[in-house]
Amino acid sequence: MLTFVTGSKQAFEVSLADVSQTQLQGKNDVILEFHVDDTTGANEKDSLMEISFHIPNANTQFVGDENHPPAQVFREKIMSVADVGTGVEEAVVTFEGIAILTPRGRYSVELHLSFLRLQGQANDFKIQYSSVVRLFLLPKFNQPHTFVVVTLDPPIRKGQTLYPHIVLQFETDYVVESTLSINEDILNTKYKDRLEPSYKGLIHEVFTTIMRGLSGAKVTKPGKFRSCQDGYAxxxxxxxxxxxxxxxxxxxxxxxxxxxxxxxxxxxxxxxxxxxxxxxxxxxxxxxxxxxxxxxxxxxxxxxxxxxxxxxxxxxxxxxxxxxxxxxxxxxxxxxxxxxxxxxxxxxxxxxxxxxxxxxxxxxxxxx
Structure with missing residues (x-):
């Protein structure tokens, strides 16, 4: 969290996990831009899009020099703990051409540090992990596909339709190898015991494991029920x-x-x-x-x-x-x-x- 204190009292605080980009404007100003959230809850209330900080050269908290001004010191500190890049933010991992049944379409699914992004030909959704309340991993019996359901609260909206469940369909036997694009220090601290530097395995398992590690959401899979054909449904x-x-x-x-x-x-x-x-x-x-x-x-x-x-x-x-x-x-x-x-x-x-x-x-x- 970034806390702004004035007169020994807290004025406000900002979650650095929600920061998407930073910009150095001139020598003394730093602009923070925040992730857009496409869930209905975000649309129903005012959201902070950006905030600008003025860092005087005479400040004593972020000390710099002629070649490394205080505003740059402040920006680098923000970048070290926030979900940002030097330019366009890079995803931790991307899964290309994934079939999504609701909302229907084929999407590129990007998993970032604080949100997931669905990029399709006609639609683009950004969803904060704080809206992800549970994941479901549900194999389809006797078919080469596995459902992964991302349950949201609040849901996303497409036109007049609300989608509280994103239903992804993966090829069950498809094997992927993914290396995470993530700062090593962050991986070894914030995501210690939650994420590995790289994964190789069935695509639905790799996706669910990384999604769980980033979002913190629990995963539900079939329990004791078996059909007459030994399926799960x-x-x-x-x-x-x-x-x-x-x-x-x-x-x-x-x-x-x-x-x-x-x-x-x-x-x-x-x-x-x-x-x-x-x-x-x-x-x-x-x-x-x-x-x-x-x-x-x-x-x-x-x-x-x-x-x-x-x-x-x-x-x-x-x-x-x-x-x-x-x-x-x-x-x-x-x-x-x-x-x-x-x-x-x-x-x-x-x-x-x-x-x-x-x-x-x-x-x-x-x-x-």
Whole structure:
């Protein structure tokens, strides 16, 4: 932090992690420019873009000489601890041509010291790590891709659409070798035991490891649930969108679109619904999840052979199953969801901040 004190009292302080560039103007002035944040929270309030400091030659805190004026001493001190470069800031590491499913497009993903940047042909997002509340590493069964989800609070905005979850899709077997562009002193102090100078491994593991080290966000991966084919998720559809539903240790996550995260603590009850007998529908069932807010999510067309694995997993989590005890009959059909906001902002996103502070040892990802 940079603290400005006047009359022995603190006037203000500035986080040097938010400084993107510094400029020496004349002999006595130093300008600090700050990172732009494209989350909605940044857009809803005033943000400091730049600040200028005048460093007199007679000051006693940053002492210089004729060839090395005090303003330059001050600037070098700032540069030694801030996320800045001599010109255009260099990323710690860049992953080129990454497929992102929401917001859809192919992006260059840059990981900087205090923010991540998504650069596409039509869109450019800068996201402070302070907005990253959790990472999810979710393999796709029997497919050559792995999801990595970056969950944000506040979300980013594209047009009128809010995106609380950035869904990246990596080729599962693709191996990369990355050397971090980072000051050795910073690496050995601030990021000691969090980052290594270089990495070689599967791209989704390398990305997640570096992202975790820079942002400090925890990583959630599949827990104990296994499908009938020994996968981590079951195929289903949410309204008109086909996807997969991941039953995780503390939540359910439907991917890829609309990415819908449902925390166990927000669930009132779940209900298994049979399709009417006859035709191909008899091989499928639906899963209704009703929240304590009375919102409902109906996951349709789950293969019938997934029933026992799902039932046992949900029972083990202590979630209320309304079919039991004849509260509702097993053949009952719940009303069709009336809420059209399933693809809007996740209504439980604020809860993730609390979850982010809880140790989930059985879900944490550690890579060497």
């Amino acid at each position: 079951v195929k289903s559809s949410l309204k008109a969108e086909d996807g997969v539903l991941y039953p995780l240790e503390k939540s359910f996550f439907f991917l890829p679109k609309p990415p819908t995260l449902i925390l166990h603590e927000e669930i009132d009850y779940v209900e298994f619904e049979r399709h009417a007998a006859g035709g191909s529908n008899m091989h499928y069932f639906d899963l209704l999840i009703r929240l304590k807010t009375e919102q409902e999510h109906l996951f349709r067309n789950i293969q019938r052979n997934e029933y026992h694995n799902l039932f046992d997993f949900i029972s083990s989590k202590g979630l209320k199953i309304m079919n039991l005890g004849d509260v509702r009959t097993a053949d009952g059909v719940a009303e069709i969801l009336q809420n059209d906001d399933d693809d809007a902002v996740d209504p439980h996103l604020e809860r993730i901040k609390n979850e982010a502070g809880v140790d989930e040892s059985d879900e944490e990802v550690f890579f060497s």
